[in-house]
Amino acid sequence: MADLQEAKIVGTPALDGRYISEMDMWPLECQEFNRLYQFYDNLREGRFTTTKCKKCGHIAFPPGVICPRCWSEELEWVDLTQRAKVVTFTETQAGAPLGFPPPLILAWLNFGKDSPIKHLLVRIINCAEGELKEGDEVKLVVFEVPAHPIEVKRETKVCNRVYYAFEPVKSASM
């Protein structure tokens, strides 16, 4: 086996440090690559939204470009509730993927009987290990995630991105 110390060329220099979307942990959110870009634009405005069917009234999550109940394309964006209760949760001890530093807290949320989304599995941030309890109320939090380049004709454009998680309501005032 070759000695890494003595190797002249290591890795994949052909890529020359390029961005590889296949290895990206975040979605491609921009309009050029995703018809659901509005979801992320709404997040930037602090709105948690999804698509509602104008034909049958079904509210789907995740959003889409057709209604999964009646296959209509006539959809509109509607706001979802931004608060939910923790049903159960785990604090990952080991083995979390790169990019999710410990404590990686995952929670199963209940959005209440009036919400079209009953449950969602989410990441809880702004919360110390051992702090979260079953029954706690959490709320939506939006944050920036790394941008990525796209080629537009001969130019390289930068797509800024956001994503969302939830945080304990009691830490909201910080």
Added chain:
Amino acid sequence: MAKKTNAVIVGGGVSKFGVRQAQIFDLFQEAAKACSDDIPALKPTDVDGLIVCTTMAGRHSSALNTAPLVAHRLGLKPTSICIRLDTLCAGSNSGIIVAKGLVESGIAEVVMVTGAEKVFMPQRWETNYTQLAVNDHDWDSAMGLGVPPPFFAMIAKMHMKRYGTTKEQMAHVSVANYNYGSTNPKAHFYPKTLSMEEALSARLIAEPFGLFDCCSLSDGGSAVIIASEERAEDLSDRPLVYIRGTGQHATHSMSAGWPGETLAEWPHLKRAAEVAYKNAQVSPKDIDVAQTHDCFSISEIVEVEELGFCKKGEGGAYVASGAINIDGERPINTDGGLLSHGHPFGASGARQSFELCKQLQGRAVNQVKGAKFALAHNLSGTCAQHTVVIYGTEPVE
């Protein structure tokens, strides 16, 4: 007019599972070799169809159009079908469902269903990072849902809360399956045995799971031969094992679509099983031996409930009663299951079905005496899809 033929499982083979010094085509070749050792009369020219089941081959092995590459490596020149199939953890049992349809319709006569994964990469981080691509990437994975233990830990916590299931009951699953696997040299953790004390004092993975509650990812491959009963009789003198009925039910892709009242109820498994039982014309009480998807100890507990082996909520007591042991009413995971074998996603289904084939032919290592009906089950994704295959020593009338 040609009479309807029945599809049977003739035999099969598995590679050594584990952290393997091998690339994916090595594993496909090892599985095929084991399969040919099991069916000595089988020649490459007998196989007219090939179904290649793998999830990681695109990402981890840069082998996107996998089926023709595997055909070449195995010396097969399929004339009826040569496809890749990916249903993650249910890959090769999905392939067996497809093969049954092809054989019984007359499109194919002798189909190899093979699955393999090369999970472990030169650097360990890559394996866990790739898990972000096997869940619903833009939604659940971006929340950090990668490797499965956190999700199944929530299932366990909820089952404990709603039904009073205990860590001791979960440990009964780990102990049974590790001890079955201690007789199986192909298992990742062979020849390890496990005691209750060791299971309960293992290091914590994710509360309430200790090390032995969680199956390991593994590299490995498996292969089975599905054929018409006429061709099966040419290939082997062993008793015929019929694929009596199958069911596969997918309800959602991401956590927002979970179909149960809570995570402790799996109505989608119940439904998949109902479809399979109906097609197979059997009921849960008829099943003599089963291979259920024990990715975690709690999984087997929920599965015995939803498969109808006991009442809902009594899975913990059922496994602790010894029912799943070799002298129990319905031995489960008699080759060691996922807990002892490890889990190369696309390879696990055919590994399970090969064990059931041996059980119904009376030649398993941990043989269930007089077994007539057997059931294989996989869950896949974030417990989003369930796959059930039922075998029997007689065809459906």
